[in-house]
Amino acid sequence: MPTTSITDGAERTLLENxxxxxxxxxxxxxxxxxEADARRRLVASLTTPISLLKHAAAAERIWFQRFWAGLSxxxxxxxxxxxKGTFAVEDDESLADVIAEFERASRRSREIAARFDLDDTKDIPGEGTISLRWTLLAMIEEFARHAGHGDILREQIDQPTS
Structure with missing residues (x-):
């Protein structure tokens, strides 16, 4: 069931929504x-519909498990x-597997984020001092950008030009 858009309320609720x-x-x-279309290379980069989801799952782990939870x-x-390994999909991984992986990583990110306030900060090598607020905004930006990439790939797959 799709998440209902929330347009008014507390800042954290709006960001998480x-x-x-x-x-x-x-x-x-x-x-x-x-499975074949999910792996179709339509651009020069490693970007495919399935690899975008694999990359997003890794981004969840990097920002929330590694940086916020402090895991190695x-x-x-x-x-x-x-x-670039974040885009690597093994031959035996199905689209359903990768979607489930992203959903699991997202659930874990929500659990980790719930332990912190928006103004809490972490010092991240190569990034500097980041707040949870900044992290949520960065993830919103990241996934919106990749959903746009996915939309374009899907359009090419569903309605190829001759």
């Missing part, structure tokens, strides 16, 4: 695709290095 809607929008760009890469529940 917008992030959840962008998570869902990204999933919807790939839902219903065949080995302690995270999946790939969490900050490199």
């Amino acid at each position: 917008t992030l959840d809607r962008n998570r869902e929008a990204l999933i919807e760009t790939a839902r219903g695709l065949s 890469e080995a302690e995270c529940d999946g790939y969490s290095a900050r490199d």
Whole structure:
């Protein structure tokens, strides 16, 4: 069931709602695709519908499990290095598997974020001092951008030009 858009209320509620809607929008760009179409390379980069979801799951782990919960890469529940490997999908992973992985990572991110206030900060090497507010905004931006990428890929898959 899609998350209902909230347009008024507490700042945290608005941020979390917008992030959840962008998570869902990204999933919807790939839902219903065949396994072959989910992996189709339509651009020069590693960007495919399934790899966008794989990357988003890794982004959840990097920002929430590693940075906010303070876990090492080995302690995270999946790939969490900050490199192109975030887009790597194994041959035996189905689209349903990767969607479920992203949904699990998102649930865990919500649980971790709930332990902090918006103004709480962390010092992150290479990033500086970040607040939870900034992290939520960065994730909203990240997933909105990738949902847009997914929309374009889906349009190319569903209505190819000749």
